[in-house]
Structures are given as structure tokens and as C-alpha cells.
Amino acid sequence: MVDFSLAQKSFSCSFKTSHSSLWFSMLIFASLLICAFAGLFAIAVWMERKMLGRAQNRYGPNRVGPFGLLQPVADGLKMLTKEDIIPSRADRAVHFIAPIVAVVPVFLSFAVLPLARGFSAVDLDCGLLFFIAVGALREIGIFMAGYASRNKFSLLGALRGIAQMVSYEAPLILATLPVVMVTGTLNLQKIAEAQAHTNGGVLYKWFIFAPWGIVGFILLLTAAIAQANRSPFDLPEGESEIVAGHMVEYSGFKYALFFVGEYLSMFALSGLTVTLYLGSYNPPLAFLSLIPTAVWFLLKVVVLVWLFIWFRATFPRVRPDQLMSFAWKFLIPMNLLNLLGTGLWVWTSDLLGQGSFVRWTVTALVVIGCWIAISNLLFKPKNRWRRYKLAD
């Protein structure tokens, strides 16, 4: 088991004063993080194009390298060499800063994720709160892009995007609460450590194996897709509706920066989901703990991103009113009832043996019963059985 805290300590001990070593080690780790996640962006671009291609019964890019692996490089070169066009009546300063404000908060949010056992760039006591607060900064960047372009449609796309992101912040925060209730801490490292115990020596105790964890995982994943503006919630950049939305007046590398922000926020939210529900860096089975924990974290994040891309290829885009009613009428009540189920779980946490099996099934019944009740109560489709009036 590779433990990175030892590396961190030995690094800071090699300098005389503690002050400069702190700054230097911070610099090293921050630049490592940035390079690693920028590299992940390239992999995500390739994965997305290949997967979307295969889902649409065509090959993805296959010209540029073996299996199109150098396609992100070609894309990057193209974006860098494009002319930078700014509308003449645009607000130049705001237009310039908007891509920066859309990308930097996402890099900030990587700082608190536990990437391996004992390794996260910053160990904050309220790491979860930091993650969510910094994610909220991204919306300002989207607004700035939409406003500064002096384009009615880009402003409309920006406002739609912000409305979507703000209304899905509540389900996102609520879906992280069961984990906080069970572990009693906002520190993401401690949440990862709480899932580091095995159940009888075989199965690691990921929170997704608890009944409230299954529901919480699905709800968090849904809110994360909406927060990252990914299909089926990609209203702000719906290509067939409002061509590129708030990014329409951007060209060249600034456009690429918006996509960097979006893909990296996809990675960040996957990282959060993995940390909270999928056991962060812990392997699923005890005998697999030979593989280093950093590899496990990366693997799980890549699997979730693969899932995001699969959803993009499969689901049609939602309408704005469907989006809002889904958030307010289903996700938020379901999250609150999931909290109820989690409360039941925590209340009966001193049952062992046979009692723990009963506890699992009773909590599962409560939570799944609430899901079925809410989805049938609030979403009665009018044309459930389509009636046709045919000529007699």
C-alpha cells in the first residue's frame, strides 16, 4: 500500500526552514495536479469522441494516431492557431476574464479530493463545503461570458445555464448529506478512511452498498450531470437549439478553455461521487489491495466519466420546464426522504449480526418505498396509454 504522506513529509524535511518548504511543496503538488488533470482532459476528449462515434454506429477519430489517440493534440493545435475574434461591441475586459473564471474554480476544487491514501493537496476540515462553494464560482464565469458577448442568444443561454446550475446545487448538496450524517465529518480524507474497513475481510465498506447509499449515489450522479452541464442536461450548450449558448462568441483557445472547464468539472464531480459513495481510493475486494490506491481512484473516476459519456450518447436533452420540475419536484423531496432513511440507519447503528441484516432491509424498504411513492405521486404522465381515435 503506497502512502503518500511519507513522501510529503520527506519532501518538506529536506529544506531548512519550514516556511519555504511549505510553499515549495504546495507548488510542486499543485503543478502535478494541474498537469495530471489537464492530461486527463485530453483522455476524456478522446474517450468521448470514440464512444459517441461507436454509439452512433461509426468509428470515432481514427486518422490522427493509432486509434485516433493523438486527436486531442490535433484539436489543441487547431484551437491554439485559430484567430481570436472578439465582437466589436463586446465588453472586452469581461469577455477576456470569463473563460478564466469558468476554469480556475474547477482546478481549485481538485485540491481537496483524496487522490490516494494520505494524499490530497490540501487537508481541509470542511473539504466538502470548499468543493461545493468553489463549484458555485463557475456560474459567474458563465454569466460573464454570456453578458460580455453582447448577443441576445448568448445571454439567454447563459441565464438558462445559471438557472440550471443554481437549481441543481440544492440536490447536489442534499445528496452529499447522508454521507456527512453517517461519518460525522466534512473532511473528505476522513470520509475516505471511513470506507477503508472491510466487512468480514472480503468486501470493503463502500457507502454505495448501504441502502441509502444506492439512492444517494444515483441522486448525486444526477445532480452532478446537471452541474457539469452534460447531456441530458446540456441546455446551455445545446447545439441544435442555441448554438453553443454562452460560448458562441468565443473562438480559438478561449472556447477550448470553456470545454476544459466543463470536462474538468465532470472529473471533479466524478471524483466527489467516488470519494463519497464509491470508497474513494479503496479497492472493492480485500485481495485487490495490492494495486496502489491512486490507481483505484483514477480507475473509478474514469469509469464514472465513461458513464457520463454513455449517458450523453443515450439520453435526449430535457426541456427547461422538465429540468426544473425534475429538480424541485423529484430530486429535492427524494433527497430529504433519503435523509430520513439515513437517520433510521444511524439510529439503529448499534445492531449487530442478525440485527444488521434487518436494519439493512428495513432501511432499504423505507428508502425505495419513498422513491416509488414520490415518482408515482408527482409524475403521472397524462398520456400513459396512448389512445388513438381511428376512423371506423
Add this chain to the structure above:
Amino acid sequence: MEAVLLSTMGLVLISGLGFLFAKNTVRAVLWLVLAFVAVACVYFSFGSEFLGLIQVLVYVGAISILTLFALMLTEYKIPSVSNQLIEPIGLGLGIAALVAAVLCMSIATAFDAKHLDYESADLSVSQIGQVLLSEYVIPLEVLGILLTVALIAGVLIGAIGTRAQPWPSASGLNEEGIRKP
């Protein structure tokens, strides 16, 4: 450590000035966002992480977005501020000087020592939670009721005067399967 504190406070001042002298209203709101972030940085440099993060989450993540929506979605022509001085500038400056004098005197007499000795607040989030739910539970619940009432009031104000229309179905047929315009 004092350099960090002073520079974050200086950032608050600079963004406040930028907010005052901004060219149009949306730019002013963006300077205000910077002011909120700078105030959060002041909280961080005092060691209260929780308060700083709540400041970012609430002020930047919600209140500034509310302000921007209010600007964009109402029929408000964003004026460009002209560079003319407003007429009663002497009165304005006098009142500003008076307010500044009152503030400075009250701050100076509030602390006995000349040198401000701050310590990082060793308050963990769980302690804040404990206190909120034991000593201050009534204010917490009253705040919750206040926010709920505001939310319902907002929805009601928006819904008055509209009648809920069923969304037209894709097949052109209504509930009984009859084609209606």
C-alpha cells in the same frame, strides 16, 4: 501573517472602489462579486474557514446570481454612468467624512490594546453544529421558516395571473385522443 491580512483587506477596499466607479451596472455587480470573495479571504486569513466558505457559497453562489438575474430579466436599461460630478458634492463628502469619523472612533475605542492580537479561531465545524442545534436552535428554525416563506412568496408572486396550461403533446392529440388545436 499580517501581510496576508492587510492585503486581503486592501482587496476589499479596491473592489469597493471599483464597484463605486464602475462604468455600467453589470460591471459594478462583478466588482461586488470580487468584494464578496475578498471578504471571504479576510475570513480565511483570520482562520475561520467555515465562515469564509459559507460567505462564498451564499454571497457569490446565490446572492450575486440573484442580483444578476434581477438586472437581466427586468426591463432595465443598463445606463452608462457619465463622468459628470453630481451637484451636492460638498454635502456628500461631508456626510461621508462624518460616517468615517464615527466608524474609526468606535473601532479605536472598542479595543483596549493598540496592537490587535488575533488568534486563529480553533472552532471546528462540529462545534458550530452543536451550538447551532442546542443553544441557537430557535433562531435557526426561525431563519428556516423565514426562508421558506420567502420562497413560497416568490413562487406565488410569479404564479398570480397565470393559469397552468397543459403542455401540448407531441402527437397533437389531447387527453381523450381527440385532435384539438
